[in-house]
Amino acid sequence: MLSPADFVVITGGPGAGKTTLVERLAAAGCACSPEAGRGVIADQLATGGRGLPWADRALFAELMLQRDLRSHRQARLRRGPVIFDRGLPDIVGYLRLSGLPVPPHVDAAARRFRYRNRVLIAPFWPEIYRQDGERKQTPDEAERTYEHMVAAYTDYGYELVHLPRTTVDQRMRFVLDELAGDERRR
Template identity: 55%
Template sequence: MSAQTDRFFVLTGGPGSGKSTLIAALERAGHACMPEAGRAVIQDQMRIDGPALPWRDPAAFAELMLGLDMRSHAMAGAAPGPVFFDRGVPDVPGYLALTGLPVPGHMQRAAETVRYNRLVFIAPPWPAIFGQDAERRQDFDEAVRTHAAMAAIYGELGYELVELPLAPVEARLAFVRAHLPFACGT
């Protein structure tokens, strides 16, 4: 891991667990943040009635997510200080494993070589805040399975998972910020 990627922090977990809300709070607090690729792909594909939607072509959806996640990682280098990612490159092979599709070699290599800080924040399933919308069609059971798939892939890649508390966003923000000195070795 380089000093550069040591300041890159992933927030992962299942859908509807408060990741994007926490990312927004981190951004309001002055931290650089990178958006979730999956939601962006879904929005773009829905706008053009495209084929690369998770309910139409999960493999094509994964390819587009990988490209956006790799671009976000490359762009994050220009930002000062810690950078927070709403999901990371390893989420893509985690997603494919969840759907039962094989993980192509290039995606596995990307997950192994595009690195982040060793601490990965994972949002546990949280029924009290879970919700669906036009872009998030998964039910709560799939959210639980997604959480397990993300925990498995990040663990396999040598990351240390730090579970976020089931708490209001302000408490989650304080929790993440309290881990930064430890995570960055300061």
């Protein structure tokens, strides 16, 4: 069974290239866990649900929490490192960004279900930012989201490692080098 040290989070604001990077890592054979938010949005749109960031932010956060807890639990059964497209502290950052209180059970989940201490964070990158059917944030909100993720992960004791603003291939090499460094440190 894997330990939290094997759970690698890639976080940041929307539109900073996280999901593209995680998808490329998955295509290269890395075990990956998809972003909860995009999955929740897709499910809610398909079913006419209200758990959407533009309809009911608190419900959206609860649905992300359930999905992220399930992903964390499933990852413990895998072998080798698992790369997460966002983690539980992202929900805390999202709630704070939304001006909503962080419920005690969300705080408890972020404290209890841990990841590797070194979290990879994609900085806001206005040159590549694009809105789409699931990403409706303005560039300003995307940048503020990044800032809230920095604060949330820092508050939960994680060390942030900034991903370079470079090609997907070079970012992938950066992540793989970071993971290789973990192996050397063990």
